[in-house]
Amino acid sequence: MNYEEMLKKAKESLPKVQNKCERFEMPKVKGHVEGNRTIIINIFAIADQISRPADHILKFLQRELATPGFFQDKRLVFGRKLTSSMINDKLHKYVQTFVLCDQCCKPDTKLLEEEGKLIKKCMACGTKSPVLAKI
Numbered sequence: 001m002n003y004e005e006m007l008k009k010a011k012e013s014l015p016k017v018q019n020k021c022e023r024f025e026m027p028k029v030k031g032h033v034e035g036n037r038t039i040i041i042n043i044f045a046i047a048d049q050i051s052r053p054a055d056h057i058l059k060f061l062q063r064e065l066a067t068p069g070f071f072q073d074k075r076l077v078f079g080r081k082l083t084s085s086m087i088n089d090k091l092h093k094y095v096q097t098f099v100l101c102d103q104c105c106k107p108d109t110k111l112l113e114e115e116g117k118l119i120k121k122c123m124a125c126g127t128k129s130p131v132l133a134k135i
């Protein structure tokens with residue numbers, strides 16, 4: 001076996017980490033633009049679906065979208081025009097980071113703090129993984 005073949009073999013044996021949770025059906029925002037604002041009408045339904053507080057999701061979205069947001073009449077209002085795909089991208093990043101188990105991709109996880117670090121613990125398979133993103 002020459003060097004290039006060895007390299008190829010080594011690459012093939014690497015675990016594939018991308019898109020391994022693609023079977024999980026990601027929530028999608030529903031909303032519309034009103035003037036210079038973007039209104040999301042189903043943020044509390046999404047929060048229920050993924051068992052995370054809506055204000056935690058909002059903090060993440062605000063930072064990722066660099067846009068202030070607030071709740072009004074059970075809706076989420078952002079202070080500028082955003083497309084739903086921009087918001088969904090960030091929402092999916094949130095779900096991947098804070099909700100889905102790194103091991104089995106189930107959403108039955110809890111966030112814990114251990115030794116000052118944020119840990120995502122899976123109730124389905126028991127895997128604990130550190131959450132590296134900060135809010």
Ligand SMILES: [Zn+2]
Nearest residue numbers: 101104122125
């Ligand atoms: Zn798991």
